Amino acid sequence: MDKAKQKRLEAAGWKVGTVQDFLELSPEESLLIDIRARLALVLSERRKAQSLTQAELARRIRSSQSRVAKMEAADGSVSLDLLVRSLLALGTTRKELAAAIAGK
Amino acid sequence: MDKAKQKRLEAAGWKVGTVQDFLELSPEESLLIDIRARLALVLSERRKAQSLTQAELARRIRSSQSRVAKMEAADGSVSLDLLVRSLLALGTTRKELAAAIAGK
């Protein structure tokens, strides 16, 4: 977005900024959300790579299809614990997990 | 422990094995516990490196001294979420977090 457009929007009463600004997240909060998103993505990738459905993965970790869907969507209602446990259940190693968090 | 001692203990009715065997943890479960222990250790180290007391860290993350103590003790009642949030509150970066999980 260029400066001119920003000026116009602000003149019209709009707030301009990042999603972070909008939701007023602290740096740590957005970092945590970032980490969750990364793990969610890896979970989804690994599950598909193993040709498992969400329902199958759910059975394996004694959860439900809906919770797996929420995990992969990085829904705010899922904990890191559950995400990590799921990844481990898919055979992810400590180092792979670390790589997922560190980014490629 | 040498084989001879093991034989003697078993003859006396003792079970011999690792803690994992004893608690009957699955590989994923013990991996998760391992990860928690690593994060707990790093948390403790980082806090001390910054000359903070448990109470001070607790205030910063809006928790309590007792919970911080439990975190550092890798108590089973603390979640990964809380551990990670605490680490982030101490300025840990994604990459440092990853390194803590991967091991040195």
Added chain:
DNA sequence: TCCGAGTATGTCAGAAATGACATAGGACGC
């Protein structure tokens, strides 16, 4: 078009984690 398999989304009772508090233990100086 309808079906079927997979995925997404909403809700909720029960389970687990949480912060707060009390209190005990440990290490240090006085």
Added chain:
DNA sequence: GCGTCCTATGTCATTTCTGACATACTCGGA
């Protein structure tokens, strides 16, 4: 000894997460 500071451990009411369920959406193939 006593007091002070920090940490450890236990308990508990409240908050948050969880699995289960229902139901809606998507996208191929027939």
